[in-house]
Amino acid sequence: MLRRISTLAVTAAMAGGVLFTALPAQAAPAAGQQSVTAMAARGSITVNIRELQQQSRDLKDKANQLDRLGAHAEANRCRAQAAAIDKRVKQLLDAENGVSRPFGR
Secondary structure: OHHHHHHHHHHHHHHHHHHHHHHHHHHOOOOOOOOHHHHHHHOOOOOOHHHHHHHHHHHHHHHHHHHHHOOHHHHHHHHHHHHHHHHHHHHHHHHHHOOOOOOOO
16 A cells, blocks of 8 residues: 555656646747747748758858868768758748648658
8 A cells, every 4th residue: 555655656746747847848939949829920931942052052062072171070060951951941842832741751
């Protein structure tokens, strides 16, 4: 009986701790982030796709130059940043064109 009570007390304390830590984090957006409702209230978002594509090309060129100089770790970082920009551009173009994927793919 004593073991059940202590187990229940620990379980309740853990659940309360999870709720206590999760609720304040969801209540306010983190620094540098905006909530979806704030973005929707502002209206549409304008993004310069050509500028993002140019940034990606510049990062890829920089990565190739760093590879030639022997700085492979820095080159990989530049390639990762370029890939992230390319992925974001693709997402923006797909959203603009109304393309949606089936769930789970």
